[in-house]
Amino acid sequence: MIAAKYLLGLVVAVLIAAVGELVSDEIRARLDRIPLALLAAASRRIAPEFRTELYDEAWLPELQHILQGDEAMPITRLIHGTRYAVRLWLSAPHISRVCTGTARQSLLSRAFTPSIGLVLYAGPLPIVVFAACFAVENGSWIYGLVAVLLAGEGYVAVRGARWLLMHYLGYRPNAASWCPCRWATLSRAIVLPSTLTATCAAVLLNLVNQNNLLIEASLFWLYLAGSVGYFYLLWSGYSYRVIYMVKSLQRRDMSDTASPA
Amino acid sequence: MPVDEIRITTTVARVLRQFLEHPSEPCYGFNLMRSTGLASGTLYVILARLQRAGWLASEQEAIDPVATGRPARRLYRLTPDGAQAAHLELAELSDQLRPPRFRPLLRLQDGKS
Numbered sequence: 001m002i003a004a005k006y007l008l009g010l011v012v013a014v015l016i017a018a019v020g021e022l023v024s025d026e027i028r029a030r031l032d033r034i035p036l037a038l039l040a041a042a043s044r045r046i047a048p049e050f051r052t053e054l055y056d057e058a059w060l061p062e063l064q065h066i067l068q069g070d071e072a073m074p075i076t077r078l079i080h081g082t083r084y085a086v087r088l089w090l091s092a093p094h095i096s097r098v099c100t101g102t103a104r105q106s107l108l109s110r111a112f113t114p115s116i117g118l119v120l121y122a123g124p125l126p127i128v129v130f131a132a133c134f135a136v137e138n139g140s141w142i143y144g145l146v147a148v149l150l151a152g153e154g155y156v157a158v159r160g161a162r163w164l165l166m167h168y169l170g171y172r173p174n175a176a177s178w179c180p181c182r183w184a185t186l187s188r189a190i191v192l193p194s195t196l197t198a199t200c201a202a203v204l205l206n207l208v209n210q211n212n213l214l215i216e217a218s219l220f221w222l223y224l225a226g227s228v229g230y231f232y233l234l235w236s237g238y239s240y241r242v243i244y245m246v247k248s249l250q251r252r253d254m255s256d257t258a259s260p261a
Numbered sequence: 262m263p264v265d266e267i268r269i270t271t272t273v274a275r276v277l278r279q280f281l282e283h284p285s286e287p288c289y290g291f292n293l294m295r296s297t298g299l300a301s302g303t304l305y306v307i308l309a310r311l312q313r314a315g316w317l318a319s320e321q322e323a324i325d326p327v328a329t330g331r332p333a334r335r336l337y338r339l340t341p342d343g344a345q346a347a348h349l350e351l352a353e354l355s356d357q358l359r360p361p362r363f364r365p366l367l368r369l370q371d372g373k374s
Contacts, residue, residue: 057321058305061332062290068331084294084301091302098309 028074032067035081038089039063047091050099059088265314269350272299276307277347280317281338287320287336308337316343 066081088095156214267273275297280288294304311317318340322333339347 053308054305057333058290058319058335059301061322061334062301064288064331065334066263084291087302088298088305091306094302095306098306098313101313244359 031074031078032081035067035085038082038085042085042089042092045089046096047100048095054095054099132135208224267310267314267316267350271354272297272303273307273311274351274354275299276304276311277316277351278367280337281351283346284339284344287338288369289334289336293337311343312337314343314347315340318343 001246039055042059045053046054063084064079066084067077069077268278276293276299279293279296290301290308293299293308294301297304299307304338308317308319312319317337318335319335322332322336323344325331
């Protein structure tokens with residue numbers, strides 16, 4: 001009986017040791033992936049045209065060297081690798097700007113530059129608001145406010161289109177070139193939250209009055225056409241980034257071909 | 262090919278000095294981090310700036326990744342024009358940072374009294 005207990009204890013001890021080693025291996029393998037995952041996240045913060053050159057050819061081999069180096073002990077390599085990847089994650093936008101030769105945008109400019117989210121939000125906005133205006137029987141001061149705010153949005157969109165035009169003409173952005181956009185930026189800072197609030201108010205008012213938002217709007221199609229134009233302007237404002245990216249690539253190609261001569 | 266001008270800060274100077282120690286030998290990013298004491302985020306910004314200005318050239322290590330079991334690392338080396346410009350800039354910075362002749366404060370006070 002006692003021998004059986006000893007045998008059972010021995011088997012349990014062996015099992016615990018084996019499971020412990022498996023768990024340890026599992027944890028070690030997962031911890032080793034942390035720096036790699038962080039570095040992959042850093043690569044997504046750099047301009048796509050430089051990802052191969054920076055991430056695949058420079059950063060990743062160095063990280064592999066840190067993780068597999070001769071003196072890389074498990075905890076040391078985790079700390080060194082994570083520190084290496086985190087610092088690159090933090091600096092990736094700066095490195096990307098150095099490579100593309102673009103200027104740093106101010107925080108306000110970055111926050112309120114036309115983005116996909118804004119385009120998706122502001123695109124259908126005129127339809128909803130104008131439909132709401134024509135759907136209710138009795139007008140309200142809130143619709144006038146919305147119209148004014150929409151005019152502000154339109155102004156911002158026109159400024160975005162102006163940016164596109166400037167880029168078509170080969171205008172290169174730098175820190176100073178953001179200045180003409182300052183008014184658009186400031187107006188957006190006021191306009192966007194106000195428009196969102198006013199739109200919600202208008203829609204709520206419409207719901208309280210139990211009117212159908214779109215079907216009862218007699219001039220719906222006219223405003224739909226206007227909205228498409230409006231959407232285009234906003235999209236134009238957004239696409240200046242893409243245009244600039246293409247232009248910087250073209251410049252790079254030209255300098256590459258010119259240098260051997 | 263002439264190189265572009267670059268703003269020489271003390272951190273940039275540390276990196277350049279490391280390259281000038283052994284101008285013919287290429288440097289790896291991690292080795293530069295260790296020798297200069299700079300973080301990866303700071304170092305790669307400087308390397309990108311120097312490369313863009315034409316002071317540095319980079320190439321992939323000539324190894325077989327399958328045989329060595331690791332990917333080829335990137336090597337950086339000074340271009341001939343970059344080495345010349347780095348020498349001049351470091352010499353100028355060294356002149357600017359050289360302290361004036363040491364005069365003990367105590368002797369000055371004694372002289373005044």
